[in-house]
Amino acid sequence: MDQPKLAIAALGGTVSMQARNAEEGVFPTISGETLLTSAPQIMTLARVTVETLGLLPSASLDFEFLLSVLSWANFQIKQGAVGVVITQGTDTLEETATFFDHLWDHDEPLVLTGAMRSAAQTGAEGPANLLDACRVALAENSRRRGVQVVMNGQIHQASVVRKTDSLALQAFSSPIFGPAGMLVEETVRYLRQPAQRRVLPLPKKTTQKIALLQATLSADTLLLENILELGYDGLVISAFGAGHLSKSWADIVEKIAERIPVIIATRTGSGSTAQSSYGFMGSEMDLIRKGASMAGFLCPRKARILLWLLMGCQRQAELARYLKEDIRFQN
Structure with a gap:
């Protein structure tokens, strides 16, 4: 044989x-x-x-x-x-x-x-x-x-x-x-059956730039303020807890999200971002109202790769669908 x-x-x-x-x-x-x-x-x-x-x-x-x-x-x-x-x-x-x-x-x-x-x-x-x-x-x-x-x-x-x-x-x-x-x-x-998968086509564009910033206690906003001027095409933020930022960061995110996709992920290393639990300025509900997308279980590094690929094959409009963890982890 x-x-x-x-x-x-x-x-x-x-x-x-x-x-x-x-x-x-x-x-x-x-x-x-x-x-x-x-x-x-x-x-x-x-x-x-x-x-x-x-x-x-x-x-x-x-x-x-x-x-x-x-x-x-x-x-x-x-x-x-x-x-x-x-x-x-x-x-x-x-x-x-x-x-x-x-x-x-x-x-x-x-x-x-x-x-x-x-x-x-x-x-x-x-x-x-x-x-x-x-x-x-x-x-x-x-x-x-x-x-x-x-x-x-x-x-x-x-x-x-x-x-x-x-x-x-x-x-x-x-x-x-x-x-x-x-x-x-x-x-x-x-230990489990194969998960449902959705495969992207090969990217036609590879020059897109996706920034990844991490929120920290009392962080200044200088880098965030200059994301658009620096020529980035997308932004991922490794945020506090279930997807939270300071008010000063949230205000700038609103302006950025009008121009380029913004994904909010959790910096904790485990767990999901929230959708409708917190309502304060800079909370996940506030950031969603300001135009940002929540990463769910997707970690910041993997969220950056997803956005780079989606933009490379001109499917960034489908970002929300790809971030739905119930599809990504369905058994």
Whole structure:
């Protein structure tokens, strides 16, 4: 019986890092081909195509590069791959996964993974994560689930996964919703049915600029006042609590929302923005009256990516529909 075809792309990140010398720290140096040799069991599971598309720390990835990676992944599916695995750094992994998930229109799974320990460290988990990611990508029950993140034996849905610790091995979680599945004795097991997905077309425009600002206690308004003059096409605010701002910020948001889309998300790290609970100046009800949109369960970083993509394919008028969490998380 022929083995299934699996495609793996390496973008860099901690999983690919080694030290040049003891004083300089680690750098991305290990190719995807070399990384594959650290988990030889993968070659017994599938016919593997592996390519090194970049050796970058994930903070240096950008949307243009990710679109080229997506093009590569789409080609692999057309060539018969039953799944695609991408390795990258963890710093922006949650954002990359979200970006791909909005654009991935195949039944075949796209799985992202990385590592918290570099290849130079004792106990580096990169090879195990890569093997797990490949198992998930090859599993029949992974189909029609869009993009997923596999780390430390857990499977996370791209739309809700977040990096919630800077250095810990168990750095990824899915607040409120929990992991979508896990690997148990090398078997891929899911905890819920695939969620309904709405996929966007590829953006025709990539020059749009979306600002992300965070509200803080007694913050001045200088940056906020200059958002339009600086040429931004959209604004996301990481707001207090359930989506609240100071009165001074709220007054400026009203003027900005007349010109460009404004999304209010919560900075708390978990939970949803409100819709109709608070009525004070700067509350969610006040901001909605002033023309802002509430992000619901969508975190500020993921809200920025959504708005960038919607504007890129000229669908910003559909923003409210995409922010409805009951559609995004329906089982």
